[in-house]
Amino acid sequence: MTSAWPTDPPNPNAPHPEAGRGALYGLTAYLLWGFFPLYFHALGPSGPLEVLAHRIVWSLLFCIVVLVIGRRWAWLRPLLARRKLLVGLTVAALVLAINWGVYVGAVLAGHTSEAALGYFLNPLLTVALGVVILGEPLRRLQWVAVAIGAVAAGYLTVVGGSLPWIALTLASSFALYGLIKKRVGASLPALHGLTVETAALFPVALVLLWMVSQGADLASTGGQQQAGSTFLGFGGWHTTLLLLTGPVTAIPLLLFASAARRVPLVTIGLLQFLTPVMQLLCSLILAETISAARWVGFAIVWLALAVLSVDSWRARMPSARRP
DSSP states (O other), X not given: OOTTSOOOOOOTTOOHHHHHHHHHHHHXXXXXXXXXXXXXXXXXXXXXXXXXXXXXXXXXXXXXXXXXXXXXXXXXXXXXTOHHHHHHHHHHHHHHHHHHHHHHHHHHTTOHHHHHHHHHHHHHHHHHHHHHTTOOOOOHHHHHHHHHHHXXXXXXXXXXXXXXXXXXXXXXXXXXXXXXXXXXXXXXXXXXXXXXXXHHHHHHHHXXXXXHHTTOSEXXXXXXXXXXXXXXXXXXXXXXXXXXXXXXXXXXXXXXXXXXXXXXXXXHHHHTTXXXXXXXXXXXXXXXXXXXXXXXXXXXXXHHHHHHHHHHHHHHHXXXXXX
16 A cells, blocks of 8 residues: 555656646555555454455456446456466465455454554564565665664564564565566556456455355454355345446556656555555544554654655665756
């Protein structure tokens, strides 16, 4: 839900009107992502496996409808001949499915604040993956930021009695997704990429729906537990919300893709912190309890992000001064 989403390279020299429009698109995308906890919480009668399955199915259908309306199919045939790209996108899709499933499960289980922590940690994990997998050198402040992030994870493990696995899974899966897309799918527009990924996950969604029908997913119904599909069993509003998981998933992504083509990376970098802030606010709206020790952990992570932001700003200063 952050800048790891695939898109075309941003244009640092975009005209002012385009940059303003791009900033508005980006702001809207991150605000929508930030309100995701309230949306998925409203799906509470459903369990996480069922929500994940519907999100895949209706996202794919939404993408197909948009492509049909725009008559944009020419890219598909050349893509089918690129096996390496298809394999890479399939792996990316599986990683994304893990991210989606854990996120929905966290919200439905009342752990929205830990999900927010995961997206605060995401930029740090992205930097760390760049070192471990790509062998990218780090600047001094980047090392400091990653070290502070590690301290935060260690602190939260000690005070919580266990690893903050929800936060770490969300941060690492989304960072890995971004890395895979950067390596194999950077040239593919966001709509095309999401179409291929949800198509690859479609068989998984069908299996999940079958598992749900057999009682593999427990749906929360007013404090009670009910096995089986909730799609048609809780009124038209609930069914509509499940159907809307497709556009709710795709629209922010397309807005982000449009934004990133129009504004500099530094703008995207600043906007990306809006989503976990909104998620944290949503956890308070949902009356989740955040202990004082957890707030200290958040503060340590915010310190790491501040250091990372300063490093990013300093790295851009020389280029900004060139005529």
